[in-house]
Amino acid sequence: MNAINRFELYVLEDGEKPIEVTEDTKIPNAATIRIAKQDHTLGNLLRAQLLAVPEVLFAGYKVPHPLQPYFIIKVQTDGSITPQAALEKAINELISLITKVEAGFKREFAYKAADGAASGATAGGLGPNAADDPYGGGTGTSAWGNSKDYFDL
Template sequence: MSGINQPDRNDVWILDENDKPLTITEDPKIPNAATIMMKKQDHTMGNMIRAQLLLDPSVLFAGYKVPHPLENDILIKIQTDERSNPADALKRACTLLIQQLTEVKRQFSQQAQRIEMGLAPENIAPLASQTGAGVGAAAYDPYGDGMGMGGATQGQDVYDF
């Protein structure tokens, strides 16, 4: 049962028949820049795409925002150098994300099967080193500490405090 003002869950995430999933609008004032409106998406998708775009050496700027908290649409702003254009950069980023997520799914399924068979899970090397996914994916440091571990030292598990 939903609240009085709460929309139906399907209406929040499922596109209507006439809705375009995304719209690309070129910026007339900035060269090689565009704004992409993605319908029925949220911070999860926006942040993943932004992070992947920033790994592309031809991307000069990538950012996203949710224009209104009650609407599940995101705006992604991309500016590239002369080697590329925003639409191509977005296609590359999405292709690499799909490859990475497919690999995560494969590894998860493999580990789940091992557990179902009563075997101990294997140690899995970091995704970027196995797939080589993304330009600079292995060098990406989301925590800015030089090791990508949020302050953990060499050999220390991220969850060791």
């Protein structure tokens, strides 16, 4: 019906810029940034990370229409850095945070795999009493016992 094709929500068209920056003429040290092919997920992350940057006075975003795959973020700084530099700083901090979270997940799942191998789990992840363990840990305890599961990261 009115919805656009799904691939148009994330694939940039020829000549389409992913980010467009417009300096605000009415507010000092402010800019409006249009980010294409993204939605509330990235908009809220960027807004929250921008507010954590000490030089940022204001950061807010909006999605003008749910059928249009872009959002607009407004940034105002104290003048010591430009809004574009504040956005770059926030993006770099987000990338490092996501990298740390990814490493933590990989480490914890490696511990889980090592724990499963030490408890006698087979290659398929199922131990001798797998019917009692919904997570395939092979600990021999029931699902309601004191065994560890994936939620015990």
